[in-house]
Amino acid sequence: MATDDDTAGIVDENTPWYEVKKVPIWLIKAIVLFWLGWIVVYLGTGALRSLRSLLIVLLISLFLSFAIEPAVNRMERWGLRRGLGVWVMYLAIIVGLSAFSAAIGTALATQIEHFIDEAPAYVEQIEGWLQDNVDENIDLQELSDEFVEGGGASDLANRFADDVVNLGQTVINVVFQTFTVLLFVYYLVAEGPKARRVVCSFLDPARQRTVLAVWDLAIEKTGGYIYSRGILAFLSALAHWIAFEIIDVPFPIPLALWVGVMSQFIPVVGTYIAGALPALVAVLDDPKKAIFVVIVIVAYQQIENYLFAPKVTAQTMEIHVAVAFGSVLAGAALLGVVGALLSLPFAATAQAFISGYRQHHDVEEDALIASVQRRSRLRRGRR
DSSP states (O other), X not given: OOOHXXXXXXXXXXXXXXXXXXXXXXXXXXHHHHHXXXXXXXXXXXXXXXXHHHHHHHHHHHHHHHHHHHHHHHHHHTTOOHHHHHHHHHHHHHHXXXXXXXXXXXXXXXXXXXXXXXXXXXXXXXXXXXXXXXXXXXOOHHHHHHHXXXXXXXXXXXXXXXXXXXHHHHHHHHHHHHHHHHHHHHHHHHTHHXXXXXXXXXXXXXXXXXXXXXXXXXXHHHHHHHHHHHHHHHHHHHHHHHHHHHHTOSSHHXXXXXXXXXXXXXXXXXXXXXXXXXHHHHHHHOHHHHHHHHHHHHHHHXXXXXXXXXXXXXXXXXXXXXXXXXXXXXXHHHHTHHHHHHHHHHHHHHHHXXXXXXXXXOOOHHHHHHHHHHHHXXXXXXX
16 A cells, blocks of 8 residues: 555646646655665776776786695795795796796807798799799799899898887886786785784674685685696606607707697796797798607597596596686687686686585486487487
């Protein structure tokens, strides 16, 4: 039954405007709530856009803290302070990245210089093939002279040097964010137990147990992800090093390390990026070798997918292939490359948490078999 407050201000179409005494209270509340909600969404969206870079830095820091905390915990059990353990991990990472970058940079620079020196010979080989198979009047001598004497070779070298300089400038621009990440990671790991204690102090005991369980699970899965990727990267680098030595590809060790690292730590497209560089180096040395390089990379990828990866990830970070692929696509759509890299540990943690807390039921095998048989009979009946 309607009250006076509910019907206040509600008029029919024949009521003159000057007889309307007041607007319904519920309508005023609805309008106010609508505009308040719009303002909150507008300001929140703008804040998220403005803070996007900071949020990405925080996500990277959280991921790295989860990745190195198992090693820091182990060093703490050996008697090393947590802060010093973080610095040990930083030193190991910096040394590894520096050695890797120097090896790849040296190999790439040497091959480009070799290509510049051998360019005239390549032009003569192409000219001979075209004269034998297309037209004997084809003359590429002018192209060779233009490349060597006209400045084409020097332009290529200068362009490569400019690219190196631009890359250096980009690295310098990223230094500030790198230091920011390292600072966050240091405090997240070195002060990890204190941070968990502070967070749990705001929660009741039941929620404290849940938060700590999720926190420990995230550390376990992220550490397992890094561990499994490291094992697979080592196996990949070892196998490709042996293969590149047999094929006689220049710089077999740096290129094998490149394939191992890129194929494991860059989701989805990592294999293609990994295979492109050794194939390019092989082409510059001998095009026939590039064919064997591609065959080796493709063959090893199949062996890894069906033999190595299932056994390694089953012990460290078990995650369904479809879930992994979907999480990578979702992460890339949300945060680009960073999201793609962080998506697998996040998906593994979420999958493990849901599997641990959801309710499981026994499957009625008889009903399942009967359903399969019914579908089979229906298909035979349609035929």
